[in-house]
Amino acid sequence: MALILIRSDNQKKILNALADLERHAKLHIKGKPKKLPPKLADEVLERILKQKLRTKSKWAVMVQVEEDITQSIMQVKKIHPPAHLIVLSNEYEDYSHLKITFKNLPPFKGYYSLKSK
Secondary structure, three states: OEEEEEEEOOHHHHHHHHHHHHHOOOOOEEEEEEEOOHHHHHHHHHHHHOOOOOOOOOEEEEEEEOOOHHHHHHHHHOOOOOOEEEEEOOOOOOHHHHHHHHHHOOEOOOOOOOOOO
């Protein structure tokens, strides 16, 4: 399973990016997307990129997908969603903390998977 962080300046772009993950990247979202504080998402990304961000996000969501990290990265590289997607691997120092935090985050409302279970 992989964790994917999605950040954007509005909720509509987040919803479109989630739909793109399923439709175009053919990834299977496990459970419900979780709302992440945008400031935390920006801090994580700054640590990954090792530089300051030009723009701050106003919305951030984290999802778990059933596919492994490598497959998730390869599939996400093929799509062009309207939001910034980051596949978090266990190589990043924030990975274990975010994996634990994910369980306690509030659900992101407004997204419903079109895929039948």
